[in-house]
Amino acid sequence: MLAFLGAIICIIASAPPAGPAAPAAPTAADNDSAAAALLPAADKGLGALHGPAEALASAGPRLTGSTPLFSRFVCTPLSAECPAAAPGPAAAAGPEELLALRSAAAQLRRTALEQKERIRMDQETIRELTGKLSRCEGGLHSSPPAAGLRAAPRPGTMGHPPAEPPAVRELEEAVRALQERIDRIEQELPSRPNGSAPTAPALARDALHSKMEQLEEQLLAKILALQKERHAANTDRSQQQHDIEKELSALQNRVAELEHGAPGYNPPDAFKVTIPVQNNYMYARMKKSLPELYAFTICLWLKSKALSGLGTPFSYSVPTQANEIVLLEWGSNPLELLINDKVAQLPLSLKDKAWHHVCVAWTTRDGKWSAYQDGEQRGSGENLASWHAIKPQGVIILGQEQDTLGGRFDATQAFVGELAHFAVWDHMLAPAEILALANCTSRLQGNVIQWDDQAVEVFGGASKAAFTACDEGRKA
Numbered sequence: 001m002l003a004f005l006g007a008i009i010c011i012i013a014s015a016p017p018a019g020p021a022a023p024a025a026p027t028a029a030d031n032d033s034a035a036a037a038l039l040p041a042a043d044k045g046l047g048a049l050h051g052p053a054e055a056l057a058s059a060g061p062r063l064t065g066s067t068p069l070f071s072r073f074v075c076t077p078l079s080a081e082c083p084a085a086a087p088g089p090a091a092a093a094g095p096e097e098l099l100a101l102r103s104a105a106a107q108l109r110r111t112a113l114e115q116k117e118r119i120r121m122d123q124e125t126i127r128e129l130t131g132k133l134s135r136c137e138g139g140l141h142s143s144p145p146a147a148g149l150r151a152a153p154r155p156g157t158m159g160h161p162p163a164e165p166p167a168v169r170e171l172e173e174a175v176r177a178l179q180e181r182i183d184r185i186e187q188e189l190p191s192r193p194n195g196s197a198p199t200a201p202a203l204a205r206d207a208l209h210s211k212m213e214q215l216e217e218q219l220l221a222k223i224l225a226l227q228k229e230r231h232a233a234n235t236d237r238s239q240q241q242h243d244i245e246k247e248l249s250a251l252q253n254r255v256a257e258l259e260h261g262a263p264g265y266n267p268p269d270a271f272k273v274t275i276p277v278q279n280n281y282m283y284a285r286m287k288k289s290l291p292e293l294y295a296f297t298i299c300l301w302l303k304s305k306a307l308s309g310l311g312t313p314f315s316y317s318v319p320t321q322a323n324e325i326v327l328l329e330w331g332s333n334p335l336e337l338l339i340n341d342k343v344a345q346l347p348l349s350l351k352d353k354a355w356h357h358v359c360v361a362w363t364t365r366d367g368k369w370s371a372y373q374d375g376e377q378r379g380s381g382e383n384l385a386s387w388h389a390i391k392p393q394g395v396i397i398l399g400q401e402q403d404t405l406g407g408r409f410d411a412t413q414a415f416v417g418e419l420a421h422f423a424v425w426d427h428m429l430a431p432a433e434i435l436a437l438a439n440c441t442s443r444l445q446g447n448v449i450q451w452d453d454q455a456v457e458v459f460g461g462a463s464k465a466a467f468t469a470c471d472e473g474r475k476a
Helices: 002-014 028-038 087-092 094-137 166-194 200-260 431-438 469-475
Strands: 271-275 283-286 295-304 311-318 321-329 335-339 342-346 356-363 369-373 376-381 395-398 417-425 456-459 463-466
Touching: 094 166, 200 456, 200 463, 271 283, 295 311, 295 321, 295 431, 311 417, 335 356, 335 369, 342 376, 356 431, 369 431, 456 463
Parallel strands: none
Antiparallel strands: 271 417, 271 463, 283 395, 283 456, 295 356, 295 417, 311 321, 311 395, 321 335, 335 342, 356 369, 369 376
């Protein structure tokens, strides 16, 4: 509005006087119409309002005691050849000129308002872009074009004119460059956290998870290997114990030989097995097993040192039956013969700590059995495991009762004393043959198992020593 009023005043001030008969003072509307008529065209904008600065002082009226009213406007005087309208014809065409002036004034007003609004929006845009750039680049100093953004006035303002018009184009280019730079930064910032490329922490986390999985697999494999080793160790424990006891027995025999001299016997059967302590690890084992038998006779010499109960002079076990053949006296029970876990009580007395010759005979026919002590029959019976066949491929142990094949000994059932001349026949011997063996008048050898030094192994501290049955019997 102020720009419009200044333009009207400048036009009026530069017009020559019309003569003595001047019309009445024009109103504001008349000024508007006159300004519109004097302007060559509406599309020239406000560029015609700018002129030399020396015309500023004489451009408009002054108020008493104040600065010039239109000190900010620069008025350009019109040429003297500008035709002045004659009073007669001007008065005749007054309504059309007033309408044209009003239309031009309205158009000028709209142009001034649009340029003012555009300047304000440009200033806000510049401030916003400058702030965004500062935030995005983290302390980036303002570039020289950005520094002059606020100070450089745009065309159409009523301030001082720019030094040269190219500055406006440079300003616009700088604004566009800043906008493009900000757009690129804003597009890059959100894409970094959400990008498909993995970041360094993500790669480290994946590597750690992979390493942990590998360690877990290795640990599981190690646990499985340890379990297998433990199982194998449990399975081989009895065999290892057997080997250790065998080596220990061999060492003890060697020590005994060095202490007492070489054994004084030459025949392979002239020896005895000594079990000095009642425990579950001293015993002797026959290397040879039994075949399938339908009758048998088992004889041996023994000398018990137990205080109560004879223990187990011998036992024969097979995989399917631990008590296939057992001679056992346990606790206060009488001496018993077990065949296929069937029991017959034997009326023998062997706890006087003297040597005795003992034989037991059995046949599967009707389960008949008989028991001999020192050549005399002390007992007999029937129905002991009738029609049962003695199973082959078992283990014969002297001095221990087997709860499983070749093992699980019980110390309370162990024999304590000395054993010799253990022999097995595959039939029932006649009473006369048994008496001859007990009187040392016969050297009948068992046709299934013979008493031989190479056929007997001792374990756990049991030992072998020289023995002559008849000499020892006479001494006793």
